Amino acid sequence: MLAFLKNAVLGKLIVGAALGLSLSLAATANAYSAPKTVLVVGDSLSAEYGIARGAGWVALLEQKMKSEKIDARVVNASISGETTSGGKARLPALLGQHKPDLVVIELGANDGLRGLPVPSAEANLRAMIAAAQAQKARVLLVGMRMPPNYGRAYTERFFGMFQTVATSTKSPLVPFMLEGVADKPALFQQDRLHPTAQAHPIILNNIWPTFEKMVKQP
Template identity: 45%
Template sequence: MIKRFSLLFSLLLSFSVSAQTLLVLGDSLSAGYQMSAEEAWPSLIPDEFAKREQTVRVINASVSGDTSGNGLAKLPALLQEHQPTSVLIELGANDGLRGFPPNVLKTNLSQMIAQIEASGAKTIVMQIRVPPNYGKRYQTLFEDVYPQITKETGTPLIPFFLEQVILNQDWMMSDGLHPKPVAQPWIAEFVATQLEPYFPL
């Protein structure tokens, strides 16, 4: 009987150590725009990590329309409530579409990274790219924020999944901005592959 309890305790301890919580802080690209939350790629990430023999719990805090400023405002409460081991920031597309100054994006990302690191979690940032609506100069300044801030903070930067998805028009909605449900499994696999080098945390 004692041996059984010892074995059970060891298994529970092993699970608690290996289990990780990933908080996805994003916009409509991660929220599951015009689809159920279960279809969106963050909901499929646990299965992708299960294939890699890792247990990952995902909290999808993404909201359609959110900017980096929205993410910064809600981050403290999310960190306190969920106590994630890692946070993936997928924000900035709406900043770019609204023509926000790149320095505002950089400041918001910097503050989010600082808060996440202070909580004891690991930060991972996704590169965001925007259409050249406001000219090539703005596009370059905006997109350069991501490698700049991650280099300055020593934070991992992973590629923007939409760059690959948009090449397959059958995967894109008629607005030309959002992936369809059929693209979500591929996105989940892509993101999991990009995250894998930084797990376990």
């Protein structure tokens, strides 16, 4: 009788352990199979200013992920005219609402065009990255250059800011999102500031290699 009781208890323990292991494995599988959320916080360059809906690089990014069988949804929280201070103010609510796995920060151009102090923009970008990382989200920083008429000292300091921030926060960086676009006037709208729809596939090609590595990480 004693032996029977011991075997019964042992059997229950084994079944319980097996059930616990099964639930744990199922939870892990669900965590990896759940679609990722990508949050893009940018300005007019990401908000499809002056072009048809669905023609901008963010929409093209979502299409690219679908074609690559990457299970992820994109939340485009970009606003035309946005500055780093505006992005910093909006980001906490966006993080709480969408709980992104990956945050793409494409801000700074409007700070530069307005001649705002580079240290202020740098501090805002750092704060945004810190907020995202505190929520366990990975961050991709997208850099920008200023036109040469802003003066060599300012343009170099502005461009270097992105690398400085990326290095210190251990965030991957796309150095210049308009690489291959900025030197081609035909790829800009009449305001000479905003790219045409034809330029956005090039912008995506600049961002995709770094983004792909990040979004495919477990």
